[in-house]
Amino acid sequence: MSEKVKIGVITDIHYGDKIPISARQGQIGDILLLRTVHRLNRMIKPDITLILGDILDDPDSGKSGERLAKMQEILNLLESPWMAIPGNHDPVEERFYEVINRPPVFMDINGVRFVPFIDPEELGWNAKRLPENMEKMKKVRSNHDGPIVAFQHVPLFPPNKSNCCYNYTNIDEVLEATWANNFTLSIGGHYHAGTELIRVGSHSFVVGKSLCESPFSFMEINLDSKDIQVTQHEHRMPPELELFDYHSHTQFAYCSENMDMVKSPELAEKFGLRGIAFTEHSGQLYFDRQTYWSGELCKEGIKGTKGLQDRMPDFWSNVEEAQRDNLIIGFEVDSDFQGNMILQDKDQQRAQLLNGAIHQLPELRKEKVDLKRASDEYLRILECFVQTGIRILAHPFRIFRNHEVPTRLFVPVIRMLKENNVAAEMNFHYNRPQPEFVRMCVEAGVKITFGSDAHNLYEVGEFAPHLKFLDEIGYKGNLKDIMARID
CATH class of the missing domain: 3.60.21.10 (Metallo-dependent phosphatases)
Structure with missing residues (x-):
């Protein structure tokens, strides 16, 4: 044969x-x-x-x-x-x-x-x-x-x-x-x-x-x-690992496919997770689709008036009806071009978790991109952003997915995360983490979190890629030693 x-x-x-x-x-x-x-x-x-x-x-x-x-x-x-x-x-x-x-x-x-x-x-x-x-x-x-x-x-x-x-x-x-x-x-x-x-x-x-x-x-x-x-x-994750999905979306996301606040925590439990966090895009709860997807909201930030469409009260109302023991509520907080959170103070105070995400850079909006300039913008924004109260940096380098990820960013980003006690997220939604960056985080003592970034219910707590990735980069220790526990 x-x-x-x-x-x-x-x-x-x-x-x-x-x-x-x-x-x-x-x-x-x-x-x-x-x-x-x-x-x-x-x-x-x-x-x-x-x-x-x-x-x-x-x-x-x-x-x-x-x-x-x-x-x-x-x-x-x-x-x-x-x-x-x-x-x-x-x-x-x-x-x-x-x-x-x-x-x-x-x-x-x-x-x-x-x-x-x-x-x-x-x-x-x-x-x-x-x-x-x-x-x-x-x-x-x-x-x-x-x-x-x-x-x-x-x-x-x-x-x-x-x-x-x-x-x-x-x-x-x-x-x-x-x-x-x-x-x-x-x-x-x-x-x-x-x-x-x-x-x-x-x-x-x-x-x-x-x-x-x-x-x-x-x-x-x-x-x-x-x-x-x-x-x-x-599909059920090993319960002894006590995995937590610190990044998932709801039906309020413009990019949601079928998310449901009631079903997601139920699925998290069935799939062996300790819990799940709703971390909705903050910018999508204040601004309309056009303003959000165009990146215009990043120019003026939370004080901007263009495209205002405040859905935040409805979000909180639905969250209250969905509350259960294995659920925490937070936001995937967008950053403006100055490194400020696009999130009102009253909503920040109610949130149990803030995932910071850089989704836009001025340089990357240009037809011809200067990658060095984009990298410098990223560091400038992140230097301020990590000091605003975010606990996790979501998909750290996904913004460069259409370009070669600048590896020169790894050392300064890890320094910022460690100095401000911000965890680095492992996220496989439309991107794959950089192996060397994750290795360096582990060596530097920067904690890791798993995020499904679920926009479809099938993605909730799907951490098989995360576990395989850690094995492939050679991590053989106890997961609990490197994972942040934020809840």
């Missing part, structure tokens, strides 16, 4: 409402799937993604077609080819594929053949492979001499090799065809606890954990000529 392929596996989403089994969080199935798709695209980068059924929880709901269409829309965001099959909770095959893309009989990726099987349900939520699918097992082997990966909703494995309570009622017949046609790997879903990889000679079997139950898992399988490696990924 000279082939090498990386496989993403998603199973048992159970999207719906009024889920009868409380452990199943199907009411956030769309959020879980979108979070998974973005994690796969950004971090896993599979060659193919398989969706093994039970996309929905109730196939007879009047909203089943609408819900399937929403999941199809999310699956279309996958950057890899994908194949989906129905499970016993999905509409029947014909109705299912009226909405979801029907997979081909097989798909070849990097010399590996992927074959979907849709087998009828049997008593006890088991399955049976019918003669036409037994024949299919022969046909897909007849013109292919490489590895074959079969996938189906119900688990398939040799008896007494797993604690799984589901299998095929004609398992002996299916296994005989598996051996005879030299199938390499069989992947199933349905059994929410999942299984370890089961190896029997040159054949392997595995069951993916459900996406709908905590810790909200999906699977990565790496198959090559020497081995098969299975990794279970989880």
